[in-house]
Amino acid sequence: MTVFIIRRLLQALLVVFMMSVIVFFGVNIVGDPVYMLVSPDADQADIEAAISRLGLDRPILEQYWLFLKGAAQGDLGDSFIFGEPALKLILHHMPATMELAFSALILAVVIGIPLGLYAGLYPDSRISKGIMAASIFGFSLPTFWVGLMLIMLFAVELQWVPATGRGDLGSFLGIQSSLFTLDGLSHIFLPALNLALLKISLAIRLTRAGVREAMGLDYVKYARAKGLSTRRIILVHVMKNIMIPVVTVMGLEFGSLIGFSVVTETIFAWPGMGKLLIDAILQLDRPVVVAYLMIIVLFFVLINLIVDILYSILDPRVRLQDQGA
């Protein structure tokens, strides 16, 4: 077991290192950020001063070495635009993204599972067919376009909720979040719904498949024979069994929610990490782009590592197979 964990840890480190090479060299080859930073009427001396201040006059390998040295000490470089440490900027924007992704996950569970349950219990009803058709749309509609439509309908036409921004922040147990004020909630509703749509479809499909499978199994028949009410069979016995895979998958999807939030944050001007990334790409603010991508890579590698280790505890075959390969 320990050997397995060490192997996986080493692999994860290797992945992070390889990604740092790809990201760093990739990002640092495109464009010339200096001209975005100096004023248009700067003379040659000013430009050269800016270049050496940003460390861009050094050979790229040396730049990478300095980056690695800094990264090992938790310093991912300073933003070209804001002059602040890139890591600090990202951590500053992270709570907004987390609260958005978290709200989307909650929405996906609260909306997706009941609809999936209904579609699984009455697969031939008209409503179920409607639910399934809607879930196909949820999968194939581009997120950003749905976001535009949501803004148009709810913010411009009906004027029920504001279209952009994060609104007032409330404080609860020392955490600042939009979720704690009414104004904040009205701001987060549309972006969270937009981000959740894909996951709602996923939850519907997973729950429906689980319910349809479970309803034919012996334990449900037995519970019926025992004279339990349908309500109790579904809510206690069936739900308990199908929730395990659904919750596992939805938990795993949290990472992709954070990745997808780039789109939603841009549309709704939500001040999170994703919007920071897009702005940084457009302004050639390389340290911020590199830092964001490295943090996301780290995040995904960590999620996968944890899942791998948990699975190997639950299912020893995974471990054995790995040693054989």
Next chain:
Amino acid sequence: MTDMTANPALNADKPAKVETPFQRFRAEFFESKIATGALIVFLIIVLLAVLAPWITPQNPYDLAQVSVMDGRLPPGSEAFDGYTMWLGSDGSGRDLYSAILYGLRISLTVGLASGVIALLIGMAIGLVAAYAGGRIEAIIMRIVDLQLSFPASLVALMMVAALGKGVDKIILALVIAQWAYYARTVRATALVERSKEYVEAAQCLGISRFRVVFRHILPNCMAPLIVVGTVQTASAISLEATLSFLGVGLPQTEPSIGVLIANGFEYMLSGRYWISVFPGLALLLTVVSINLVGDHLRDVLNPRLKK
């Protein structure tokens, strides 16, 4: 595609004609009204995009034909040059109907090109993995698994952050984001096929390895590849639109549907909905029709669902 209706006279001559797999496939595919409709819609979209220069009133990217006087006109208004702008015009006075058809050309080109290239590369890598086995297979599949643990949209975003803007770069980014899906599919199918008797028979006949892989195994892996191909092409089109919308995909000089939607976004809050909505509908029709065709192909080509 042209010979879709079976000739009744021909059938009458030979009543006991054996149905080829392709005919059976065709018959089963057109059984579904939704899938047939989706295919027709998709073909119409492709046709409109191909014919764009001949069926639009203006070339939206020829500055001599665009007048700023026509900017932000609502649908149905008359342009300065006298034709009717049925879908209105955008912020710089381009006729939206023309702009959408020209935009579709770029969006479809990028989607199809990246789909085909990713398919070829993924197919080759997957076949190598399945046939080579051992260490090579283990390494290839580890890389595939690793890449599939990141969402494709994130990989594509990373690639454009590194590569920059432009049609060639976005195609490269989409190929890098999607090859692994094809590789995994081909390998899984090829592994099943490899253990079948016909492959053994071919090997016993002394046919070269290369020929066995490409002439015997590959054709039998086509069904799942086609299904994955349609779905991935739709997702490539939608991904390109997303990246272009975010401003990190195609530049303003190569306005795909995504760029058009992004241009209209700033007018949306002031109630000029059409600049974003109509290009969006075009994108929607394209992506949904490909997905519906792919969904039905999956059912038709899946031997386990055969009646």
